[in-house]
Amino acid sequence: xxxxxxxxxxxxxxxxxxxKLLAHAAKQTRDKGFDDVLIVDVDAHHYExxxxxxxxxxxxxxxxxxxxxxxxxxxxxxxxxxxxxxxxDMGGRVTRYPLRSSEKTDANGPHRDVQLGNRWMxxxxxDYSCLFxxxxxxxxxxxxxxxxxxxxxxxxxxxxEKALPESGGRLFTMLCxxxxxxDECLRQVETFGHRPGVRGFMVTTVRPKMGVQDxxxxxxxxxxxxxxxxxxxxxxxxxxxxxxxxxxxFLSAHALGFSWYNILHCTNWVVNGMGERFPKLPxxxxxxxxxxxxxxxxxxxxxxxxxxxxxxLLKKKPSDYMRDMFYSVQPMEIQDMGALETTFRMMDAExxxxxxxxxxxxxxxxxxxxxxLPFLTDKARHNxxxxxxxxxxxxxxxxxxxxxxxxxxxxxxxF
Amino acid sequence: xxxxxxxxASEFKDxxxxxxxxxxxxxxxxxxxxxxxxYSNFCLHQGGPACEGLTIANVEERLRPDKTSMGLHFTDQxxxxxxxxxxxxxxxxxxxxxxxxxxxxxYDVVTKGNDVYVVA
Numbered sequence: 093x094x095x096x097x098x099x100x101x102x103x104x105x106x107x108x109x110x111x112k113l114l115a116h117a118a119k120q121t122r123d124k125g126f127d128d129v130l131i132v133d134v135d136a137h138h139y140e141x142x143x144x145x146x147x148x149x150x151x152x153x154x155x156x157x158x159x160x161x162x163x164x165x166x167x168x169x170x171x172x173x174x175x176x177x178x179x180x181d182m183g184g185r186v187t188r189y190p191l192r193s194s195e196k197t198d199a200n201g202p203h204r205d206v207q208l209g210n211r212w213m214x215x216x217x218x219d220y221s222c223l224f225x226x227x228x229x230x231x232x233x234x235x236x237x238x239x240x241x242x243x244x245x246x247x248x249x250x251x252x253e254k255a256l257p258e259s260g261g262r263l264f265t266m267l268c269x270x271x272x273x274x275d276e277c278l279r280q281v282e283t284f285g286h287r288p289g290v291r292g293f294m295v296t297t298v299r300p301k302m303g304v305q306d307x308x309x310x311x312x313x314x315x316x317x318x319x320x321x322x323x324x325x326x327x328x329x330x331x332x333x334x335x336x337x338x339x340x341x342f343l344s345a346h347a348l349g350f351s352w353y354n355i356l357h358c359t360n361w362v363v364n365g366m367g368e369r370f371p372k373l374p375x376x377x378x379x380x381x382x383x384x385x386x387x388x389x390x391x392x393x394x395x396x397x398x399x400x401x402x403x404x405l406l407k408k409k410p411s412d413y414m415r416d417m418f419y420s421v422q423p424m425e426i427q428d429m430g431a432l433e434t435t436f437r438m439m440d441a442e443x444x445x446x447x448x449x450x451x452x453x454x455x456x457x458x459x460x461x462x463x464x465l466p467f468l469t470d471k472a473r474h475n476x477x478x479x480x481x482x483x484x485x486x487x488x489x490x491x492x493x494x495x496x497x498x499x500x501x502x503x504x505x506x507f
Numbered sequence: 508x509x510x511x512x513x514x515x516a517s518e519f520k521d522x523x524x525x526x527x528x529x530x531x532x533x534x535x536x537x538x539x540x541x542x543x544x545x546y547s548n549f550c551l552h553q554g555g556p557a558c559e560g561l562t563i564a565n566v567e568e569r570l571r572p573d574k575t576s577m578g579l580h581f582t583d584q585x586x587x588x589x590x591x592x593x594x595x596x597x598x599x600x601x602x603x604x605x606x607x608x609x610x611x612x613x614y615d616v617v618t619k620g621n622d623v624y625v626v627a
Contacts, residue, residue, distance in 0.1 A: 098564035098581040103522070105561065105590075113590065116554045119531075185561050187590040455592060458553050 093194055095184045108191035110208055110452075114215035120460045126217025128493035129474060131459050132481035133213070135326070135378050135420050135448035136221040138205040138255075139192070140228060140247060144172060146254060150246035156239055173243055174233040178331055179342045186454045202258035209263055212451050216458055219478065219490050221449070223251070223263045224294065229328045232299035237272040244270040248284050256289035264485065266292035266324045266376075271299065274308035281315045291485040292322030292376075297353035298330045304357050305364035313366070317373035322418075322484060324376040327354045350423075354380035355388055358414070362392065365405025367413040374484055376418040379450060383425045386438045389414055415440045418484065420448035421476065422457040433467045442472040446481050471501045479503035510617065510624040517621055519543075524587075526559060529627050534614055535559065536625055539585055539598050543616035545625045546601045551609050555591030562587045565597075565604060 094102040106112070121127070140147065144164060151157035160172045181189030197207040205223075213221055228247060234240045248267045256263055267284050269277045277293075284290055293316055295304075304325075316323050329349030330336065339345040354377050361367075361375070389411035396403060396410050406413070419439065426432060439445065450456045462468070462476050478494075479501055481487065486507045489495040498504035513527050519538040526548055527534045533548035535558020550557035565584035569577040585598040595604045596611060603609035615626040 095561055097561055103562050105559070113556070116549060116556055120554060182588075182593045183563070185563065185588040185590070185593045185595070187560055461553065 093191060095187065095190055097184070105187055105191070107194040107196075108188055109195060110188075110211035111215060113188060114212060117217075117458055118215040120458060121215065121217035124217075124460060124463055126459060126463075127491070129217070129459075129497060130478035130482055130487075130489050130494040131216070131218045131220075131447060132478040132485065132487055133216070133218045133221040133449045133451075134376070134446045134481055134485075135224060135422060136209070136212070136218075136451050137224050137226045137453055138209070140225040140251075141173070143203075143205065143250070143255075147246050147250040148172070150249040151242045152245060153238070153242055156242050160239075160242075173227050174230040175227055176230050176233075176328075176330060176332070178329065178346070180454050182454065188452055189454070192452075203255050205255055206259045206263065208452075209259065212449075213262060216449060216451070218449065218459070219494070220262055220264060220481075220485075220487050222291070222485075223255070223265050224326060225268065226453075228268055229296050229326060230298055230330070231268065232271060232296045232302065233330065234272075237270075240272050241270040241276045244268045244276075245280060248280060252284060252287045252289060259289075261289070264289045264291050264487070266290075266294040266322060269293050269295050269312070271295050271302060271309075274306075274312055277309070277312045278315055281312060281319070281321075285315070285319045285321060290321070292316065292324055292374075294324045294326050294378075295357075296328065297325050297357050298328040298333075298349075300333070302357070303360060305360050305366065310369070313370050313373055317370050322374045322376055324378050325354060325357055326378040327351070327380045351380045351384040354378075355384050358417075359388060359392055362410045362413045363396075363403050363406075365403065367416055368405050368407065374418060376420065376446065376484075378420040378448065379422060380419075381423050381425050382419065382421065382432070382435050382439070382445075385414065385419065386435050389438055411438070415444060418444050418446055418480070420446050421462065422448040422450045423455040424457055424461055426461065429466070432465075436467070436472075442469070442475050443480065445476045446484070447477045474498075474501045475503065508626050510626055513616075513623050513625050515621050516618055516623050519623065522562065524558065524562075526556075527625055527627075532627065533558075534625055534627060535587075536616060536623075537562070537587065537598060543618070543623060544598055544601070545614035545616045546596070547612040547614075550589040550591065550594050551603070551611060552589065552592055552594045555589045555594070557589040557594065557596065557611060558587060560588045560590030562598070563595075565595075 093107050097103045148160045184190050197204045327350045329346045331345040336345040392410040524537045534545050535548045536545045548558045564581040567582050586595045588595045601611035601613045617624050
């Protein structure tokens with residue numbers, strides 16, 4: 093296929109085949125013996141908009157469903173869900189974006205997204221992936237609360253009834269909550285929380301107004317905690333947010349945005365004593381990188397000592413509560429190795445950090461980014477790549493060697 | 508160092524590339540402005556297929572004497588881009604366009620008559 097380069101020049105590249113594109117990842121998997129290591133990817137994606145034809149019929153309200161389906165009809169100009177703007181593909185430099193539609197899958201095989209997932213998981217040596225949507229990460233920007241509810245409901249039905257069942261158990265999910273409506277969040281937790289493949293619920297953090305400490309959400313957190321599930325917050329960018337409108341480059345809005353929304357909500361979560369209110373609720377912060385964590389720890393520990401009257405529920409420093417939570421690793425900023433090592437120490441990465449690829453997005457990380465870190469112990473490597481996730485998400489090893497490694501590093505549990 | 512035959516010079520057009528596999532090694536050979544360039548196909552970032560992505564001109568930002576920006580422009584320098592994450596390398600040096608210490612292993616290319624060889 094041809095891609096457009098500078099000045100309209102066309103460059104011929106092969107059509108996309110994920111297995112071929114990731115052949116070097118497969119080599120790393122073989123060379124490093126990843127088949128013997130349980131590797132859990134807690135943040136991978138599909139492009140659910142390509143399946144809206146299957147998803148939208150699951151909407152409950154007949155009028156909103158008709159609006160959504162009609163907007164996608166041939167010649168229609170409507171967008172069903174909010175869509176951010178930006179240049180994830182870097183002008184075609186990251187070729188899997190413009191070439192995605194060229195990838196062939198078996199029409200008689202499992203769902204296309206499952207087939208693509210198997211290709212990247214097999215190449216990377218990943219045993220399980222938590223599947224998240226892509227466009228719907230911006231669902232919090234939808235101006236209609238009721239449409240947000242409907243789209244989350246439809247997606248959650250589709251992914252648990254159509255996509256996950258065809259994955260042979262290798263794909264799991266934390267379902268998207270319609271966070272603009274706490275009552276609906278609770279209904280969806282109660283409806284979907286017991287379904288196979290559901291290991292938790294996810295809040296998209298790109299929202300114009302959201303206080304995770306609002307009383308309305310306490311029943312939602314309690315319901316998730318009671319079910320032994322995980323609550324995750326998935327960050328994202330929002331170039332259109334007034335905070336980032338002064339950024340004239342995608343790089344700036346992206347680098348800051350992903351960190352910013354987790355900084356904001358994690359701070360509110362900690363300062364309001366949510367760790368004391370829901371001590372058994374595992375909380376996971378996703379896709380903000382790692383460098384924000386020591387920053388927030390130092391900032392709010394500092395002010396906590398000066399203004400204790402504003403956080404009476406806390407019984408220890410905010411950073412201690414942050415170490416009680418979990419964080420996904422990607423995109424890991426491997427620039428200053430000393431700073432990264434300090435970050436790992438400050439966050440107790442051996443017990444709090446979870447590997448995530450974010451594949452197929454443009455800044456994905458391979459398992460080798462963790463495996464090759466020079467300052468990690470073997471136990472930390474195994475914990476981060478999958479041992480901690482094994483316990484958190486109740487995912488069994490896929491072979492005897494993985495089981496023995498889980499036992500060796502103190503992670504193995506029978507489910 | 509062995510010479511590996513990669514093709515006939517007359518069959519390479521400007522802008523063509525070829526990936527040569529020598530055992531476990533992979534080498535990307537480009538023809539650009541009449542010359543051949545050959546580099547390791549393993550990106551120095553996470554090991555992606557550095558030579559298999561888009562080739563695209565370098566981008567610069569031009570400033571006026573008063574330091575105001577004239578915006579972004581393509582230059583005559585040609586780069587090749589790792590398709591995994593966008594690491595961008597100078598076609599003539601194999602250096603990352605922003606950090607010259609990040610440099611792909613470069614291989615010599617020799618032409619004997621109409622035959623092109625990479626020395627690996």
